Amino acid sequence: MTPLMFIILSTFLLCLTGLVFHRMHLLSALICLEGLMLSIFMGMSTWCLQFESMMFSLSPMILLTLSACEAGTGLAILVATTHTHGSDLMQNLNLL
Amino acid sequence: MFYLSFLGFFGFIIGMVGVASNPSPYFAAYGLVMGAMAGCWLLVTFGLTFLSLVLLLIYLGGMLVVFAYSAAMAADQYPMAWDDWSVFIYVMIYWILLLIGWSYVEELDVISLFENLSYVRCDWGGVMMLYYLGGFMLLLLGWVLLVTLFVVLEITRYISFGNILKL
Numbered sequence: 001m002t003p004l005m006f007i008i009l010s011t012f013l014l015c016l017t018g019l020v021f022h023r024m025h026l027l028s029a030l031i032c033l034e035g036l037m038l039s040i041f042m043g044m045s046t047w048c049l050q051f052e053s054m055m056f057s058l059s060p061m062i063l064l065t066l067s068a069c070e071a072g073t074g075l076a077i078l079v080a081t082t083h084t085h086g087s088d089l090m091q092n093l094n095l096l
Numbered sequence: 097m098f099y100l101s102f103l104g105f106f107g108f109i110i111g112m113v114g115v116a117s118n119p120s121p122y123f124a125a126y127g128l129v130m131g132a133m134a135g136c137w138l139l140v141t142f143g144l145t146f147l148s149l150v151l152l153l154i155y156l157g158g159m160l161v162v163f164a165y166s167a168a169m170a171a172d173q174y175p176m177a178w179d180d181w182s183v184f185i186y187v188m189i190y191w192i193l194l195l196i197g198w199s200y201v202e203e204l205d206v207i208s209l210f211e212n213l214s215y216v217r218c219d220w221g222g223v224m225m226l227y228y229l230g231g232f233m234l235l236l237l238g239w240v241l242l243v244t245l246f247v248v249l250e251i252t253r254y255i256s257f258g259n260i261l262k263l
Contacts, residue, residue: 002205007105007138010197011112011131014190018116027121027170031128031163035115038128038155042108042135045147048222057222058230060147064154065237069244071159075166076248082169 004046011039026081026088030074037067098204101141107134109194117186120175121167129160146220 015035023029041060048056078088085092111131115124132155139148176183226234 001200002203003102003105003201004205006197006201007108010194011108014109014112014116014194018118021118024118025121025170027163027166028118028124031115031121031124034128034159034163035112035131038131038135039112041151042138045139045144045219046142048219049142049144054219054222055225057144057147057219058226058233061150061223061226062233062237064150065241068154068159069240071162072244072248073251075162076251078166078169080251088170 008039008043008046011042012036015039023090026078026090026093029090030071030078033074034067034071037063037070041067101138104134104138104141107131108138110134113187113190113194114178117178117183117190119178119180119183120172121170122175123177125160125163125167128163129156132156132160144219146223150223 015032019029019032019036023032041063044060044063045057048054048059081092082088108131111127111129111134114127115131118124119127132151136148136152139145139151178184178187
């Protein structure tokens with residue numbers, strides 16, 4: 001295993017465990033999702049570097065666009081939950 | 097040259113540990129800023145300058161401003177930084193797991209062994225394909241962004257009526 005592979009795999013698994021275990025706020029879960037997208041972005045962009053095929057380097061751009069959509073929708077849900085329930089604690093989402 | 101990219105490796109891992117160890121959302125956003133900056137540095141040392149520029153602009157310029165604004169809605173009465181005991185336990189557990197995983201690293205990457213920093217790769221040429229062969233994907237992504245705009249407006253529209261359950 002090379003250091004680059006180690007970095008990508010370990011940051012993906014770190015953010016995944018952080019998303020699964022012990023989230024107190026909804027915003028923390030969204031930030032963990034952003035960390036997942038960041039590690040996938042690094043993996044995709046170094047993939048096209050490793051194979052010397054620059055044709056592939058438009059797929060990180062597509063990923064970044066879709067992650068922007070995901071972040072916007074998640075923050076809209078955060079705003080709606082905060083206005084209707086008073087806070088964004090994850091225990092409050094059991095009431096929905 | 098490997099030492100320069102090792103700086104990016106280390107900052108990226110520190111930032112992601114800071115995100116995943118469940119601090120308050122203000123500090124988690126700091127961790128994400130550090131991870132994104134170190135990731136940009138890592139891509140620059142590998143020569144992917146255009147993708148790193150786009151990542152810096154989108155993340156730090158676009159999304160993290162919105163995240164920092166939304167952190168006001170997730171306010172804790174007593175914010176927990178990484179020196180808080182419940183967060184510090186997670187940091188220690190994650191570092192121990194990372195040290196175990198680091199023992200499986202045996203060789204270096206080929207792309208991190210180049211000597212000079214100053215050459216320019218042609219990754220912008222690959223991104224240019226979004227306007228040529230991948231034109232359908234460009235149209236599709238524009239449509240997705242438009243749909244997302246209306247989704248966000250529809251979700252936040254009913255706030256003034258009181259309860260979102262009355263949808």
